[in-house]
Amino acid sequence: PPLIELAGVEKSYRTGKLEYRALRGVDLSITRGEMVAVVGPSGSGKSTILNMITGIDRPTAGTVTFDGTRLDQLSEEELAVWRGANVGIVFQFFQLLPTLSALENAALPLDFLRRGSKHERFERARHNLEVVGLADKVENLPTELSGGEQQRVAIARSLAADPGLIVGDEPTGNLDTVTAAEMFRLLERLNDEGKTILFVTHDRELAARARRVVEIRDGRVVGD
Ligand code: ADP
Ligand code: ADP
Secondary structure, three states, X not given: OOOEEEXXXXXEEEEOOEEEEEEEEEEEEEOOOOEEXXXXXXXXXXXXXXXXXXXXXXXXXXXXXXXXXXXXXXXXXXXXXXXXXXXXXXXXXOOOOOOOOHHHHHHHHHHHHOOOOXXXXXXXXXXXXXXXXOHHHOOOOHHHOOHHHHHXXXXXXXXXXXXXXXXXXXOOOOOOHHHHHHHHHHHHHHHHOOOXXXXXXXXXXXXXXXXXXXXXXXXXXXXX
């Protein structure tokens, strides 16, 4: 069975009297262990699809199923707990907390889930910072790190609860070409280790290297 299944997903946004149909019937099935790039023009609905899959937003119509769980039927509270345990999210602008060290940032999801003792959370975060190659920067604040290093912290943070799925919304969009390629290799390595990876990108070259490319246009899947 697929890990993620979107069936007939529609999403409309209402602004005043206008209704905008961001997703117009999306069917998408992703198997455990896949690495999928989502591409398409600005405004085509890529982020909206990620928001459906991470349960950050709900479909107007259709169903979203993750590993047998109907996300569109969960309450906000249930979704928050589900997301914390099952999905790691990486953003274009990293979204690290500026007053916390790399180690503290990487431990945040475990603090949220109240998983393990303080000591265990930090040990886990330290391990994940080693995995992303930042063992020597655990005490640094985000402002003391380069963009690529900040994204590594964000990836370590996404690994905190050992989720099966890592989702990236333009994870390399704010990085230079060389650093972006490094970040892509890191995602590939995590994929090799069994993580399902789904990311939105504008970078044609990186997309072409993903094992599967889903193309979105005007709220529909036009290529897969
Ligand atoms: P992409 O990620 O491909 O650039 P998005 O999924 O962010 O596109 O947006 C798809 C369309 O939905 C855009 O036209 C955008 O303006 C609209 N949209 C997205 N979020 C909202 C919102 N919260 N309210 C109103 N319109 C939105
Ligand atoms: P890049 O060359 O990738 O753009 P930077 O030139 O920003 O990276 O940083 C190079 C190195 O210096 C990085 O390893 C970073 O951790 C360190 N560094 C950058 N700014 C500071 C700072 N304000 N305090 C301590 N270390 C810093």
